[in-house]
Amino acid sequence: MAASTRTPNAALAALVAEANWTNDSFARAVNRLGAESGMALHYDKTAVSHWMAGTMPRSAARPLVCEALSRRLRRPVTLAAAGLGPAESVQDxxxxxxxxxxxxxxxxxxxxxxxxxxxxxxxxxxxxxxxxxxxxxxxxxxxxxxxxxxxxxxxxxxxxxxxxxxxxxxxxxxxxxxxxxxxxxxxxxxxxxxxxxxxxxxxxxxxxxxxxxxxxxxxxxxxxxxxxxxxxxxxxxxxxxxxDHLTYCTTLRGMSVQAVDLGHGATALELADAASVASPQAGPRMRAFLTGQQAHAAAATGDRALALAKLKEAQTAMDQAESRAKAFGSYDPSSMQYHVGQVLYELGDPKTSIAALEESDRLRHDIYRRTKVHRLGTLAERKLEIGRLEEACTDWNLMLDDFPSVQSGRCDDRYRTMMTSLATFTRNAHARDLYDRGRAMEPRLARPA
Known part of the structure; x- marks a missing residue:
């Protein structure tokens, strides 16, 4: 006789043990749920033993198995968690x-x-x-x-x-x-x-x-x-x-931010445009939030005219939002200046981009520490590009003041770029001192296994 090829269902066995059930009591719980749903089930401890050995319950009973465990453990148990089916596809x-x-x-x-x-x-x-x-x-x-x-x-x-x-x-x-x-x-x-x-x-x-x-x-x-x-x-x-149009559009915009950050300008523009189209009767701050991202994405595709037109729209909307109420908002003048800086940089004007990023840093609220670290790193990189090494070192030193407190992959990227850039300038005292300071922080980048 051929040896069985079934794989024991360790996940189900662990859940039953956590529930402090015997196989017989588990079977009775499933049978009770069957009765609630109009199904006459007659499972016993032998059936449960077969399930744990790798035999699948019939498809109609699998949700009942999960429901029984969910009620007992007072948390949701899915088919995948119970070893009774694949995880749901996020595309379904x-x-x-x-x-x-x-x-x-x-x-x-x-x-x-x-x-x-x-x-x-x-x-x-x-x-x-x-x-x-x-x-x-x-x-x-x-x-x-x-x-x-x-x-x-x-x-x-x-x-x-x-x-x-x-x-x-x-x-x-x-x-x-x-x-x-x-x-x-x-x-x-x-x-x-x-x-x-x-x-x-x-x-x-x-x-x-x-x-x-x-x-x-x-x-x-x-x-x-x-x-x-x-x-x-x-x-x-x-x-x-x-x-909820607001969260739908906000999410599309977030996906556009991700795409442009990863170098997918055309995708970023499609997502930013979709966010703008889907937003009905947006107020001025929301319009600035959406069109600012459209401007950045358009600049990333090289469409100068569209980028500047969208940037002007965003700035006009931002002015309207600020004149109506000085209330604190997640998309504020600091965010607007960041988008100005990004658009100008993509369009080949790093010098003016730097001025906009400096203004963004000046206007930023202190609570945004992660953003401060990330954008100071970006600002320093731009300054180094046009030969302003010592100013870049000043910004990088400010970045390192808060860097140990922030656990962010994007901020880690800025740190690594800093270290790679400084390695070629160690004859400069400012760069050498900063490089040594940065090296002392390197171990914090290691992730637990």
């Missing part, structure tokens, strides 16, 4: 998006799985779900009648996302993203499945979309660009289900 429109979010977030929380999750090249040709594709009722979502959420839970999700965003600004994406992923898996995903009034459900979908966008942005900051795309696509889907 219409699939159970909550299950996909749990699988994505669970892998992102686990350092041993994160490398595999982020594997693969950034896709410049990624299929982006259009607004018309996703702006429909969220009919495929399976609800849990045992849990109910209200306005307090929506407010809690929004507040937590805001707090994580503030921490990201201060400490960088690599430091904060595991917390964001854990919050998605343990709190937001169960809320999406909970019973709620229709208006609360829509608000929760919107809040979840914003949280996915933030998590994707932090993955991009860590230089996990393929993973970032996965989070961004989920943000687009959720925003569409919620009818």
């Amino acid at each position: 429109m219409g699939a159970d998006i909550v299950a996909a979010l749990i699988d994505l977030g669970s892998a992102d929380m686990d350092p041993t799985r994160r490398t595999v999750l982020g594997a693969g090249f950034y896709s410049a040709l990624l299929a982006i779900p259009g607004w018309s594709e996703v702006s429909a009722r969220f009919d495929r979502l399976r609800y849990d009648p045992h849990t109910r959420v209200g306005q307090a839970e929506v407010d809690a999700v929004r507040a937590m996302t805001e707090q994580l965003s503030t921490l990201d600004d201060q400490f960088g994406g690599r430091a904060v993203r595991p917390m964001a992923a854990a919050f998605m898996v343990n709190t937001v995903a169960p809320y999406l499945r909970a019973d709620a009034r229709e208006d609360i459900r829509i608000q929760m979908l919107s809040a979840a979309s914003d949280h996915c966008y933030l998590t994707g942005y932090m993955a991009m900051d860590e230089r996990e660009d393929r993973l970032s795309q996965r989070w961004y696509v989920k943000a687009l889907e959720l925003a569409g289900y919620a009818g």
Whole structure:
């Protein structure tokens, strides 16, 4: 007789053990759920032993197996987590998006799985779900009648996302993203499945979309660009289900920022244009936010006329926004000056670009420490390009003041560029002293295995 080729289901065995169930009690729990759903099941401990040995339950029973474990463990358990099916593809429109979010977030929380999750090249040709594709009722979502959420839970999700965003600004994406992923898996995903009034459900979908966008942005900051795309696509889907144009457009713009940063100018412009088109009746600050990115992307493609036209639109909108209210906003005059600097640099005017970046640094609020580190590095690189070595060293020294406090792949890139550049100027006392200071910080770049 040929030896069995089945692979034991270690994941399922571990979950049953964690639930402190015997095989018999687990089988009875699955049978009870079958009765709830109108299925007459007669599983016993022998069936469970077969499952753990690698035999798959019949397809109709697999969701019940996961539901039984979810109720016992008081957290969502997906088919993939139970070893009963592949992880949901992040490209599957219409699939159970909550299950996909749990699988994505669970892998992102686990350092041993994160490398595999982020594997693969950034896709410049990624299929982006259009607004018309996703702006429909969220009919495929399976609800849990045992849990109910209200306005307090929506407010809690929004507040937590805001707090994580503030921490990201201060400490960088690599430091904060595991917390964001854990919050998605343990709190937001169960809320999406909970019973709620229709208006609360829509608000929760919107809040979840914003949280996915933030998590994707932090993955991009860590230089996990393929993973970032996965989070961004989920943000687009959720925003569409919620009818949330703001987060949908913000996410498309974030994807454009990522594309232009990676050298994909045409893709960046397509995404920036899509964000602008999809934004209905945007206020002046939102228009500046969107058209500023269009200007940068157009400049990256070499379209000088379009870049300057969009830049002028963004500056006009920014002036309107600031004249209406001096309230603090995420896209502020510092951000506007950064886009001016980026556009001018792409169009071959590094000297004027430097002046704009210096003005951006002067206007920036202190809470944006990660941004300060990244952009001071960029400013120093531009100065070195036109021969202003000692000024570049001054900016790099300022960058290093905050660099040890920030865990960011993009900031690490600026550090590495600094060290490579300085290596050729060690005869200069300023450059040599800075190089020595930088070398003392090198070990912090090592990531845990």
